[in-house]
Every structure is written in structure tokens, then in C-alpha cells.
Amino acid sequence: MSMEFIEYPDREMLALFLASKLAGQLSQHLRVSDGASLCVPGGTTPAPVFEMLSASELDWSRVTVMLNDERWVDGQNPRSNSRLLHQHLLRDKAQAARYLDLYTGDATPEEAVPALTEAVAPHLPITVLLLGMGNDMHTASLFPAASETVLALAPDAPPVMAIRSVKDEPRLTLTASALRGAIHTHLLITGADKREALERAQKLDPTEAPIREFLSDITVHWAE
Numbered sequence: 001m002s003m004e005f006i007e008y009p010d011r012e013m014l015a016l017f018l019a020s021k022l023a024g025q026l027s028q029h030l031r032v033s034d035g036a037s038l039c040v041p042g043g044t045t046p047a048p049v050f051e052m053l054s055a056s057e058l059d060w061s062r063v064t065v066m067l068n069d070e071r072w073v074d075g076q077n078p079r080s081n082s083r084l085l086h087q088h089l090l091r092d093k094a095q096a097a098r099y100l101d102l103y104t105g106d107a108t109p110e111e112a113v114p115a116l117t118e119a120v121a122p123h124l125p126i127t128v129l130l131l132g133m134g135n136d137m138h139t140a141s142l143f144p145a146a147s148e149t150v151l152a153l154a155p156d157a158p159p160v161m162a163i164r165s166v167k168d169e170p171r172l173t174l175t176a177s178a179l180r181g182a183i184h185t186h187l188l189i190t191g192a193d194k195r196e197a198l199e200r201a202q203k204l205d206p207t208e209a210p211i212r213e214f215l216s217d218i219t220v221h222w223a224e
């Protein structure tokens with residue numbers, strides 16, 4: 001397992017360095033390919049990285065941006081990951097990117113799965129994958145000990161799945177089969193609790209600690 005762990009003096013330095021790393025990897029890929037895909041988390045952590053990244057000079061018109069996962073709420077809802085992206089990433093220079101919205105407006109995430117399976121497929125393997133992680137060691141919408149997680153971790157899982165076994169709203173997630181093959185993979189975490197959770201995850205099975213599934217060939221970016 002090759003996991004690089006980078007500790008930053010503060011969150012601002014982290015955002016600066018990580019945004020420049022992600023932009024560099026996208027640009028490098030665009031030198032040899034017509035397009036690139038960038039897959040990012042929602043939640044409370046990534047906004048500062050998104051803001052830095054949105055100002056990066058690169059040919060955003062050839063980049064497709066998508067989320068790791070989405071909560072099944074409309075784009076105006078404060079819980080929407082898409083809303084976070086529109087506010088902090090899909091602006092400035094990154095406004096030119098193509099956005100593949102996982103929230104289709106269907107009444108349920110299950111109804112959206114066939115169309116999203118087709119829409120996501122041309123963007124695999126993901127060029128640059130940024131993952132987040134909750135204190136409970138979930139990543140994307142793959143939650144510990146959830147009934148769907150075993151299915152979503154299977155090598156032959158479809159690339160997207162509806163998730164029901166969470167306390168809040170239903171969700172739509174990219175599965176391990178889509179996330180695992182990324183060309184470049186990064187994990188963004190902040191705070192002592194998440195660092196400790198990551199250490200715990202390394203000793204557990206991915207069904208108990210879903211982030212564990214992605215801890216090979218990954219760069220972890222951490223600041224207090």
C-alpha cells in the first residue's frame with residue numbers, strides 16, 4: 001500500500017498547495033488527451049481548495065467536473081453538494097468547465113441510475129479524484145456497516161448507486177469500481193479527529209471503514 005501523507009502548517013497552505021497540485025495534474029493530462037475529468041467531494045471541508053482551484057489557469061473548457069456523491073435534494077438546498085460546487089468551484093476560470101450534475105431532478109436517486117451510468121462512463125477512468133472523509137470513515141456516500149456498502153465496494157458494481165441506509169436524505173454515489181481506477185487520487189482531511197479516524201481505518205476492513213478501499217496509491221493532505 002503506497003500512501004503519501006502530507007502535513008501542512010495550516011489550512012491555507014493546504015488549500016494553496018493542493019489546488020496547484022490538482023490543476024497541474026489536469027493540465028498535464030490535457031497535454032496528451034482531448035479531455036480530463038475531475039471528481040470532487042462535497043461536505044464541509046473542500047470549499048477553500050475549490051476557491052483556489054477555480055482561479056487556476058488551465059483549459060477548463062476541456063474538463064468535466066463531477067461530484068463523488070450527492071444528497072438527493074435540489075440545488076438550492078443548503079445540504080446540496082452541487083450548491084457548494086456552484087458557490088466555490090464552478091466560478092472564475094473554472095466557470096468554463098462542463099459540469100456533470102449527479103442530481104437529475106428525478107423523484108428518487110434509483111430513477112436516475114440508468115441515465116447517470118451512461119453519462120459517467122465516458123469520463124472514466126477519472127483523471128483527478130479528490131476524496132473527502134467523515135469522522136466515521138465514510139467517503140463519497142459509502143458508509144461503514146451500511147447494507148449497500150458491500151455492494152458498492154464490489155469490483156463489478158455499476159459506477160453509480162442509490163444509497164438509502166443513511167439517517168438523512170437518500171443519496172447517489174459513485175461506487176468503488178468508478179472511484180478506484182482514477183489516474184491521480186487525493187484525500188483531503190482536516191483536524192485531529194479525522195487524522196485519528198484515518199489511522200483507525202488502516203486497521204479495518206473497507207466495509208467497516210470505506211475509506212480503507214482507496215488507501216493505496218493516494219496522497220493524503222492534512223492540516224490541523
Ligand SMILES: O=C1O[C@H](COP(=O)(O)O)[C@@H](O)[C@H](O)[C@H]1O
Nearest residue numbers: 041042043044045132133134140
Ligand atoms: O456527506 C458527505 O461527507 C463527506 C465528508 O464531509 P465533511 O463535511 O466531513 O468534509 C464528503 O466527502 C461527501 O462528499 C459528503 O457527501
